[in-house]
Structures are given as C-alpha cells and as structure tokens.
Amino acid sequence: MKIQNDAGKRQPLKRIASPPAKVTIRKLPTGVRGLDDILGGGVPEFSFNIIAGTPGCGKTTMAHQIVFANATVEKPALFFTVLGEPALKMLRYQQQYSFFDESKLGNAIRFINLADVVMEKDLNAVFDEITKQVAAINPGIVVVDSFRTVVRKTTAGVSEMEMQSFIQRLAQFLTSWEATTFLVGEYDPAEIRDNPVFTIADGLFWLSQKAERNSIVRKLQIVKVRGQNSVPGLHTIRISEGGLQAFSRTLAFVPQNKKPARRQRLSMGIPELDKMMGGGVLEGDSLLVAGPSGTGKTALATQFIAAGLRNGEPGIIAIFEERPKGYTDRADSFGLNLKTPQEKGKLEILYLRPLDLSVDETMQEILDAVERIGAKRLVIDSLVSLEMALAPGFREDFRESLYRMIVALTAAGVTILSTVEVEDTFTGFSFSHYTISFLTDDIIRLRYVEIDGQLRKVMVVIKMRGGNHSKDIREYVITSKGVVVIHPRSTDYDGLTTGIPRQTGPRKAQKVESGPEPKARK
C-alpha cells in the first residue's frame, strides 16, 4: 500500500506496529454510596467475589444493593438463597430500603431457593443446580447467600481438595458464563489464610462491627480486588433507610474548583481584624480561632460567614451543640441576617449531633453540603463539640480525619474557620489542646486579661502562613455589632499573654462603666 506525498512521488507507507490493546475491564456500580470510589471505580465485571463478615454487618443488604443496581430484564440477577435468612423474611426486611425496586422482582431479579438441594444432596448436586439455573436464565449477577451454609452442610466428609475443586469449578463456570458473582458468608478473619474460597476469589469485601462503649461501629475493608487499585484500610459504613453507605478513609471528594493560583484576601467582617491580618484571611486558608468560653469565637465566626455572604460567597456553618435556630437568633442580635441567605440556598447550617457519628460520616456531610451549594466559606463551630459528637472509637481518628477534610476542602479553594475552646491558664498561652495548629494556616488567639480591675478581652494573630501580619495584642469588645476591636495596642502593660499583665506605663483615670457590655441583647 502506498500513499501520495506532496511532491507527487509514491512513497512506501510506513507500518507502525502498535502494541495489542489490553483488555478493558468494565466496572459495575455497587449501588452502595461511597463503595465504588473505595473499590477504585466499581466491581470488576465477571469477577468472583466474597462478601464476608460477622452477623449483622450488612452483608445481605450490600448484596441486594449490588443486585438492584445492576439487574435488568436483559441481564438479570440470580439470587440463590440457602439456609440463612428465609426468603420471605429477607423480602420483608429488604423492601424497607429505598433501593428496593419491586418492579425488578420476577423479571430482572430472580430468587431461587437452594436449601432443599443443600439439605438433601452433595456438592455435585449443588453445582448442577446452580449451573442449570445459570444456563437457563443467563444472569449478569449471581449471588449465593449464604455460601458458608452450602459449604458447611455439603462438606461433611469431603476432603479439602474436593472442596477446592468445587469452588474452582463454580468460579470457572460462572466467569465463563459472564456472570459477576458474590458469595455471601459469615466468616471469621482467622479463616482467610486456610479457606480455599479466599484464595480463588478475585474480590474480598470484609464487613465487621464492634461495640465502642455504647456505640456500634461498622467497618468495611476491601481485603483484595484483583486488577484495580482499591483504597486500603478500614472504612466506616452505616446502614440507614438507603441501605449501606460507605465512607472512604480518604473522603472521596472531587472538588469542582481548584484553589486559585492567585488567592485574594477575604474580609473577616471586622475591619480592624482585617488590618491585623494584612488585609484579611487568604482564600483557601484554614484559620483556627482559639479562646476560652465567652470570648466571642462564635460571634467572630458568624461575622466571617456574613462577610462572605455580603460578597456573594456561599457558606456552611457546621454546629454540633447549639441548634440552628439559636445560632441564627444570635446572629440577628448582631444585626446579621442568616435566615434570608438560608432561604436562598446560599447558606446551610448543619446541625450534626448523633453521638455515634463517625468522623468520616461527619466529614462527608460537610463535604456534601459544600458541594451542594458551592460553598466558599466553612465554619466548624467547634472542634471540641465535633469531637464530642463522635463515637468514642472514632475519637482516636479525629485529627487524621480532620486533616484529610481540611486538605480536601482548602485544596478546592474553600476557606475554613474552625473554633476551638482552650482553657486559659495564667501561666501559659496554648492554642489548642488538640495540637492541631499544624493543620491550620492561620491562628487567632482570644483571651481574657485582668486590667485595671476588669476582665477584658484581647486578641492576637499568632500565625499567618500566607504573609505578614500584625504582632499587636489588641483589646476588643463584643457589642450589638459583634466583635469590635477597640484600642490600638497598649504599651502601658507587659505580660498580657499571661492574663495578668504588669502595668509599665502611667496610670490613667478610669471611666466608671454603668452597665455590662451589650453582648447579644435581643
């Protein structure tokens, strides 16, 4: 074969040997929110998988979700039930979940009971029955629940080799018939090494649950999945009306926007504080506001959100103790209207309180809300109450998860303000007992100081990773306008950070204050 070049001369066509294309493995959706990301895209088509774990972990529910997500009339799902949960009870309970689509039953999803064969016959008969049904129905998905029961009943007196041979034959047959298979069973982690089914399986999904004081924590581990990269480690799962939901350890957050290369400074809503911060907080920064109770952390956070809303930046406030109404009412008392932006979908106040919340679930709720309204600012008020809202078992992972969320969100250009309670001592000046200051770009510290017979409040910008900032310790008050920074730095005292400063300047005449600070008056 020849081609004509520009000069009109015939030149031999160069043959470029391209490497043979590698097979593309289609990935099936699991129908379990979060699980596809953990698996690396979904379940590999035609794979032979085990869903294992102790009773009550959600194995059957997971199998049902996979079945309902994939079964069609053209490529139906075959669900073999054995001696586990009776079929009627299974249908009774599973129909309570929102994924249960009864229009699929009978045509796209077929339930076949293997109990009689298992009870009365041997492994060969079980194999024959499965192959007969698969050949007749030509399913895309096959589930055997519980496979453990099949093996237990039929292997009395059967050698390990025969058992391995049965599983091998079954796996080969089902794969050859282009079925993606799920064997559901109650296994103990100690069996992984010796049970042949785990060797043959392409995918092993391990579910577990453990009690942590009064909370139950369910976890999922993808022990293996051949041919693709899954997210390693233990992931939290929750069973709710939608079925199972998995929360990846890496918080599979795909930001819509990236942090801009040239970041602008955002107003905190407190002009003097903006000046102290060199023009405001840098867009995409994580800012920690630390201080003891009553120093105005929430007021400052509300002003930060309100400033964003005025500038057209949607915001999220995640709270864990106070109810949203209390929050908006207090904002009202500062003249900040949070109700209208809520109604317009520009602001969400997330109230997250369940005491058995996992940190990954909490983070996911926040991430979902950020995505939902395209939030540019996020307030977490406060880290202490967030930790308290978590199940005890999750508290150990708190810092790690918080770090992942902050990294994910700030990378997307979201500016985060977290508040944290610290106990003021009169000897030290701590920022947070969580030692999470390494997670934050900027730190503002609020504290009480005793001056002239009064307990006053001062603030200082401790750190701003993105630029220079004022080193001044400034007094502030909380008025009907929120946090208002008053006097310039005082040079008449030293030791302000200890809370008990020493007067070094001249003593000034003191005004008699007639009443309390007009904080949060309604």
Add this chain to the structure above:
Amino acid sequence: MRDFAERLIAYETKGNKSSGTKTAVVFLVGEKLRLHLTALMGNVGFRALFSRALALANAEVPWLHTVHVKADGSLGGLDELGAQVASEKIAEGSVVLFAQLLGLLVAFIGGSLTQRLVREMWPKIPLNDLDFGNGDKNENPK
C-alpha cells in the same frame, strides 16, 4: 383476601373442567402456588407457611381437619374429602384456606409483592381492584 382467593379458584376451575376430580381441581390453586413459592422459599419454607394457613383455616372450616400438608408441600387427604363433604362446601373451604395463605404472604411481604408473585402465576387475572391492606395481621381479613 377471600375475593382474591375466589378469583384464583374460579379461574382454575373454569380452565380445568375436564381434568381430575372436582376436589382436586378446586385445590389446584394450592398446587400452582406450591410450585412457584417453593422456588422462592424452598420446600421447608412453603410447607411451614401452608401448614400455618391450614391451621388458621381449620378454625373456620372444621372438616379441613381431614386434610394435611405432605412433606413436599402438597395437600394430602383430598380423595377422602370428596366422599365426605359436598362439593360446594369444599369450594368454600378452599377459599378460606387460600385466603389464609395469601393473607400470610401479605403479612410477611406486603400486598404489593404478593400481588406481583400472584401475577407471575396468573398474569391474566385482573387484581388491580383488590385491596390487600398493608400486611397488618390485626386487620380483619376481607
């Protein structure tokens, strides 16, 4: 639920005038249900459910004591029944029995799924006008 059972029995009786004894034809509904439901819940599961339905029906129809559920889930004692009980009574008794069986299904898996299962076996029988309730066993069977 009796309307439901009556409709199934009437349909089967109409289509099987020539085959088997009158008694066997009336109970043909049970046989069809057995074959279909055994695939779903196994022999043991169906037998348990049908036995419960028979026990409940016995309270209303005393002569059903002569009938029993066999190991394979089919009904035994039907031949003897034909000689002892009038065919109209047998028809009435079978309605009670199958109404109880369908009522149990509704109680376990709800009216919607029960209707779907029945439709798979009798696609030509209109069922949309029937009220299956919500599966609450405390409701009076209709």
